[in-house]
Amino acid sequence: MRIGITCYPTYGGSGVIATELGKALAARGHVVHFISYALPFRLKEFSSNIFYHEVDVTNYPLFEYPPYSIALASKMADIISFESLELLHVHYAIPHAMSALLAKEMLKEKEDRHQNFKLVTTLHGTDITIVGKDPSMAEAVRLGVNRSDGVTTVSDFLRQQTISNFETKKHIEVIPNFIDTKEFIRDECAQFRNVFALPEEKVLIHISNFRPVKRVKEVIKIFYHINKAIPCRMLLIGDGPERMDAEMLSRKLDIADKVKFLGRQEALVALLSISDLMIMPSESESFGLAALEAMACGVPVLATAVGGLPELIQNGVDGCLQPLENVEQMADCAISILQNQEVHQRFAKNARAKAETYDTDDIVSLYEAFYAKMLTKC
Numbered sequence: 001m002r003i004g005i006t007c008y009p010t011y012g013g014s015g016v017i018a019t020e021l022g023k024a025l026a027a028r029g030h031v032v033h034f035i036s037y038a039l040p041f042r043l044k045e046f047s048s049n050i051f052y053h054e055v056d057v058t059n060y061p062l063f064e065y066p067p068y069s070i071a072l073a074s075k076m077a078d079i080i081s082f083e084s085l086e087l088l089h090v091h092y093a094i095p096h097a098m099s100a101l102l103a104k105e106m107l108k109e110k111e112d113r114h115q116n117f118k119l120v121t122t123l124h125g126t127d128i129t130i131v132g133k134d135p136s137m138a139e140a141v142r143l144g145v146n147r148s149d150g151v152t153t154v155s156d157f158l159r160q161q162t163i164s165n166f167e168t169k170k171h172i173e174v175i176p177n178f179i180d181t182k183e184f185i186r187d188e189c190a191q192f193r194n195v196f197a198l199p200e201e202k203v204l205i206h207i208s209n210f211r212p213v214k215r216v217k218e219v220i221k222i223f224y225h226i227n228k229a230i231p232c233r234m235l236l237i238g239d240g241p242e243r244m245d246a247e248m249l250s251r252k253l254d255i256a257d258k259v260k261f262l263g264r265q266e267a268l269v270a271l272l273s274i275s276d277l278m279i280m281p282s283e284s285e286s287f288g289l290a291a292l293e294a295m296a297c298g299v300p301v302l303a304t305a306v307g308g309l310p311e312l313i314q315n316g317v318d319g320c321l322q323p324l325e326n327v328e329q330m331a332d333c334a335i336s337i338l339q340n341q342e343v344h345q346r347f348a349k350n351a352r353a354k355a356e357t358y359d360t361d362d363i364v365s366l367y368e369a370f371y372a373k374m375l376t377k378c
């Protein structure tokens with residue numbers, strides 16, 4: 001197949017999934033063209049089946065906001081036509097599905113023979129649960145979903161939210177996120193662990209983009225309670241708007257010496273491999289790719305029972321799910337896992353086994369089959 005992929009290229013689960021999907025499809029012999037405003041950060045190695053097209057946006061002084069969606073649509077139309085793409089897979093309805101629909105109109109207008117390319121839209125969450133709720137965006141989300149040839153969501157929770165929030169008519173296929181379990185596998189290094197913690201201390205980890213929805217201050221509060229019961233350290237990976245407040249809180253609670261803010265890191269496997277528990281107290285999470293990465297490295301996850309997380313984490317078996325807003329209950333749950341070595345080891349083993357059911361090979365085959373179904377549709 002000849003496939004186009006558009007995603008947000010910066011750090012974030014949707015960009016990771018879109019890029020890893022493109023790489024896996026290319027390895028299976030498909031030709032993949034990425035169209036975005038920057039090189040997706042996971043697109044590092046060369047592949048003769050992968051091409052990247054950068055979208056230039058005119059920045060005329062008249063424009064307070066450069067018209068990226070229109071520039072993207074023009075680039076999509078050009079690449080679809082010139083490279084004979086059969087299918088365009090966009091990640092996020094806003095603005096990517098909108099740009100793809102405009103690209104279709106552009107091709108129709110010039111009676112281009114590629115105007116009937118198939119449009120697949122994958123919804124990742126924030127355009128449904130946050131951005132799309134804004135009345136200025138809702139109609140655009142509905143149009144993007146209803147006019148796509150195929151729509152997928154990363155969890156059943158997100159499928160149901162899309163239908164109930166936007167009264168969409170389209171069939172929505174659930175295709176979960178995935179992980180390369182050969183790359184994400186525990187590879188513990190005692191020397192590296194010693195950099196952060198004493199041998200008797202437990203290591204807790206949080207990985208996110210530090211947006212309000214991730215509730216990073218709650219991570220600090222949960223750690224504060226755990227630290228009173230168990231000697232431990234907290235690693236925070238990532239950066240974003242809530243980082244400064246979270247740092248201030250750790251100083252105010254007098255635990256700053258035990259809490260390390262490491263910023264954005266690429267060595268996720270190494271950091272997860274020295275960790276005993278992940279803390280993810282998100283307000284909403286359509287899937288929770290960071291949790292899957294942790295589980296693949298044998299790190300059980302303590303999370304809030306929100307969004308798609310209960311589809312991934314089984315409470316009391318491979319992780320712990322607690323109601324939102326109950327910091328002390330979350331801390332108690334962490335303490336009970338960390339204090340009992342037998343329980344912790346069982347959770348860690350079960351977490352890895354669960355992650356193996358989300359392996360790249362299996363899930364990419366679902367996308368491949370979904371594309372094939374779209375291409376046989378008139």
Ligand code: GMT
Pocket residue numbers: 008011012013014015017124125126129154177209211213284285286287288289290
């Ligand atoms: O969580 C974010 O703020 C980033 C966002 C993204 O664009 O990557 O994450 C969403 O998509 C991920 C990949 O499908 C999911 O794993 C995340 O759960 C989802 N975030 C939310 O629903 C808040």
